[in-house]
Amino acid sequence: MTPYDHSKIEKKWQKYWESKKIFRASDDIKKKKFYSLIEFPYPSGDGLHVGHIRSNTAMDIISHKRRMEGYNVLYPIGWDAFGLPTENYAIKTGIQPAVVTKKNTDTFRRQLKALGFSFDWSREINTTDPKYYKWTQWIFLQFLKKGLAYKKKMAINWCPKCLIGLANEEVVDGGCERCGTPVVQKEKEQWMLAITKYADRLDKDLDDVDFLEKIKIQQRNWIGKSEGAEIEFSLKGDSRKIKVFTTRPDTIFGVTYIALSADHELASLATKGLKAINPATKEEIPVMVTDYVLSDYGTGAVMAVPAHDERDADFAKKHNLPIKEIVLQDKKEMTEKFGKVVTKYKLRDWIFSRQRYWGEPIPVVHCENCGIVPVPEKDLPLKLPKVKNYKPTETGESPLAEISKWVNTKCPNCKGKARRETDTMPNWAGSSWYYLRYVDPKNKKAFASRVNLDHWTPVDWYNGGMEHTTLHLLYSRFWHKFLFDLGLVPTSEPYQKRTSHGLILAKGGAKMSKSVGNVVNPDSIVKAVGADALRVYEMFMGPFDQHIAWDENGIVGTRRFIEKVWKLREKVAAGDKVTIHKTIKKVSEDIENMKFNTAISSLMIAVNDLEKSTSVSRADYSTLLQLFAPFAPHVCEELWVNLGNKKSIFLSTWPSYDSSKITDSVVKVMVQVNGKVRASFEVSPETDEESLKKIALDMPEVKKWTEGKEIKKIISVKGRLVSIVI
Numbered sequence: 001m002t003p004y005d006h007s008k009i010e011k012k013w014q015k016y017w018e019s020k021k022i023f024r025a026s027d028d029i030k031k032k033k034f035y036s037l038i039e040f041p042y043p044s045g046d047g048l049h050v051g052h053i054r055s056n057t058a059m060d061i062i063s064h065k066r067r068m069e070g071y072n073v074l075y076p077i078g079w080d081a082f083g084l085p086t087e088n089y090a091i092k093t094g095i096q097p098a099v100v101t102k103k104n105t106d107t108f109r110r111q112l113k114a115l116g117f118s119f120d121w122s123r124e125i126n127t128t129d130p131k132y133y134k135w136t137q138w139i140f141l142q143f144l145k146k147g148l149a150y151k152k153k154m155a156i157n158w159c160p161k162c163l164i165g166l167a168n169e170e171v172v173d174g175g176c177e178r179c180g181t182p183v184v185q186k187e188k189e190q191w192m193l194a195i196t197k198y199a200d201r202l203d204k205d206l207d208d209v210d211f212l213e214k215i216k217i218q219q220r221n222w223i224g225k226s227e228g229a230e231i232e233f234s235l236k237g238d239s240r241k242i243k244v245f246t247t248r249p250d251t252i253f254g255v256t257y258i259a260l261s262a263d264h265e266l267a268s269l270a271t272k273g274l275k276a277i278n279p280a281t282k283e284e285i286p287v288m289v290t291d292y293v294l295s296d297y298g299t300g301a302v303m304a305v306p307a308h309d310e311r312d313a314d315f316a317k318k319h320n321l322p323i324k325e326i327v328l329q330d331k332k333e334m335t336e337k338f339g340k341v342v343t344k345y346k347l348r349d350w351i352f353s354r355q356r357y358w359g360e361p362i363p364v365v366h367c368e369n370c371g372i373v374p375v376p377e378k379d380l381p382l383k384l385p386k387v388k389n390y391k392p393t394e395t396g397e398s399p400l401a402e403i404s405k406w407v408n409t410k411c412p413n414c415k416g417k418a419r420r421e422t423d424t425m426p427n428w429a430g431s432s433w434y435y436l437r438y439v440d441p442k443n444k445k446a447f448a449s450r451v452n453l454d455h456w457t458p459v460d461w462y463n464g465g466m467e468h469t470t471l472h473l474l475y476s477r478f479w480h481k482f483l484f485d486l487g488l489v490p491t492s493e494p495y496q497k498r499t500s501h502g503l504i505l506a507k508g509g510a511k512m513s514k515s516v517g518n519v520v521n522p523d524s525i526v527k528a529v530g531a532d533a534l535r536v537y538e539m540f541m542g543p544f545d546q547h548i549a550w551d552e553n554g555i556v557g558t559r560r561f562i563e564k565v566w567k568l569r570e571k572v573a574a575g576d577k578v579t580i581h582k583t584i585k586k587v588s589e590d591i592e593n594m595k596f597n598t599a600i601s602s603l604m605i606a607v608n609d610l611e612k613s614t615s616v617s618r619a620d621y622s623t624l625l626q627l628f629a630p631f632a633p634h635v636c637e638e639l640w641v642n643l644g645n646k647k648s649i650f651l652s653t654w655p656s657y658d659s660s661k662i663t664d665s666v667v668k669v670m671v672q673v674n675g676k677v678r679a680s681f682e683v684s685p686e687t688d689e690e691s692l693k694k695i696a697l698d699m700p701e702v703k704k705w706t707e708g709k710e711i712k713k714i715i716s717v718k719g720r721l722v723s724i725v726i
């Protein structure tokens with residue numbers, strides 16, 4: 001048999017799969033569908049990270065298994081290509097961001113193809129393509145129409161040296177990420193999206209989806225729903241009242257002061273010795289201004305119960321305020337008596353504008369007569385114009401503000417003078433609906449046809465990073481619900497199932513980073529040991545949901561395992577199937593539970609067992625290849641065809657097992673020849689007597705004694721013994 005030449009084999013099958021369109025999803029609505037999704041990458045200049053490969057391989061394995069189970073599988077890919085690193089690179093080099101993006105996506109595409117992922121490349125999308133962002137802008141206009149997109153004066157992070165507005169993520173220890181200058185707050189009008197209008201449903205509907213529990217908890221904490229009471233406190237000598245929100249109306253008898261946020265409308269009065277009346281005790285209590293009450297949560301006022309709240313107790317001790325021990329009352333009764341039932345959320349509306357170039361232009365104009373006027377839908381996409389300078393202007397406006405030819409326009413309404421909005425959308429916009437575009441990526445009349453949406457959505461299984469739980473994952477659920485309310489998508493949730501992976505760290509456990517120089521380049525690994533070895537390594541390196549450090553020796557190990565599978569081909573002969581029921585069961589279940597590392601372990605055990613026998617049945621070898629193919633697609637496809645199969649292994653049927661043949665306990669059976677123990681083997685205690693005889697006679701240690709001799713008698717005892725007399 002020829003030696004295992006990974007480069008030749010991998011290129012050969014990648015070409016074959018592409019030309020035969022093996023992994024294209026068909027829009028045939030009669031077939032049962034499976035939509036598997038990974039977070040589409042941001043095509044950075046650094047190329048593909050080994051961390052991308054972990055998530056991609058996991059969903060690739062699941063997609064392959066589903067294909068072999070008879071599903072019509074959609075496993076798409078695209079580029080989330082608007083964003084800061086590309087823009088910063090353009091500022092530095094003067095190269096058009098579109099040109100940089102093209103170069104980076106070309107690199108990513110080549111790298112992903114070299115890893116043999118079964119993406120349907122015919123559906124590739126790019127958020128910076130005007131044909132794509134036409135629909136991002138269109139969805140924004142629907143938000144505007146429904147009053148869910150609005151402008152509000154907000155304080156933003158501002159670097160006085162770079163003259164640039166910074167996102168919160170770009171502020172490091174209070175300084176500008178790029179130059180370290182302390183960031184100041186600057187008031188600016190911002191576009192907002194009213195995600196808070198959906199807070200209740202974003203929380204409640206988590207009950208109906210199959211997300212990892214830790215993902216649900218993170219989202220729920222972020223949304224921060226709390227039910228409580230709003231209670232009014234009258235003031236002494238003032239007709240006004242202070243409204244407080246509390247989740248503990250049962251402690252009202254213990255309220256000894258009122259705490260206000262520094263910007264509460266009564267704060268200045270409070271510093272002069274304002275008194276409120278506790279409605280339960282009728283006692284006069286002081287009103288204090290504190291720094292622990294925030295103005296944007298609740299009402300900016302809190303009823304303080306030092307006996308039942310640590311923060312209140314600390315403040316009370318410091319300011320010599322009374323601490324009153326009380327008997328807790330009934331919550332419901334107290335709410336009815338003193339307050340009204342109120343639900344509050346921590347979630348805030350989403351700041352939806354950036355003073356940046358490389359983003360979707362917000363499609364509105366400002367007219368002197370009509371105010372804010374949307375760009376007519378027929379005029380979309382509103383294309384991002386080319387500029388020479390990508391640096392934001394002195395005033396903090398986006399560089400678009402300097403292109404007067406673009407900015408000065410006519411009002412679509414009154415035809416009078418108007419200025420275009422120069423803010424762009426944040427980098428979370430394009431990813432808020434991209435999974436919908438995949439189902440119909442070339443549609444010119446709608447973001448996707450209803451027929452295709454009905455067929456493919458919701459996404460059946462979505463894997464992605466935990467760091468996106470409270471941003472992308474929440475934002476896209478919000479957009480989806482909005483589209484659902486407009487009757488444009490068939491379900492109220494976009495993703496039926498959401499799982500997450502751990503990060504891949506550098507050797508030693510540090511974060512991989514270009515500046516430290518500990519980044520692993522997948523290209524060199526693919527060249528040296530092959531894509532299959534890299535894929536198997538990333539699935540074998542540790543539990544999928546945990547962070548794990550890179551280890552080169554591990555790849556050597558998986559490469560060796562692939563070589564073993566390759567060599568096992570030489571042992572394939574006509575013969576009886578031992579049937580690896582247990583392995584089929586284990587690998588099938590482990591894939592469903594994302595326990596890829598233990599799935600590979602059980603394949604290793606099976607290969608070791610098969611190696612020990614003199615020959616391997618064709619059926620068993622075929623099964624082994626089918627189970628291993630999702631992990632190592634190229635080598636398994638090659639070996640599969642070597643067996644004489646005419647069709648791709650991925651068009652074969654996923655192996656099934658007979659559960660009655662599986663038992664976890666094993667017994668040791670002794671083999672005697674003429675009364676002397678010559679060998680032993682382990683089997684299930686259920687193995688029948690005829691099978692025991694067969695196994696014993698096939699063993700090399702036994703054959704040594706029986707070869708060329710006449711067998712006079714053979715008896716076997718289930719679960720114990722085979723005795724051969726020659």
Ligand SMILES: [Zn+2]
Pocket residue numbers: 159160161162163176177178179180181
């Ligand atoms: Zn700066």
Ligand SMILES: [Zn+2]
Pocket residue numbers: 367368369370371373411412413414415416
């Ligand atoms: Zn007008």
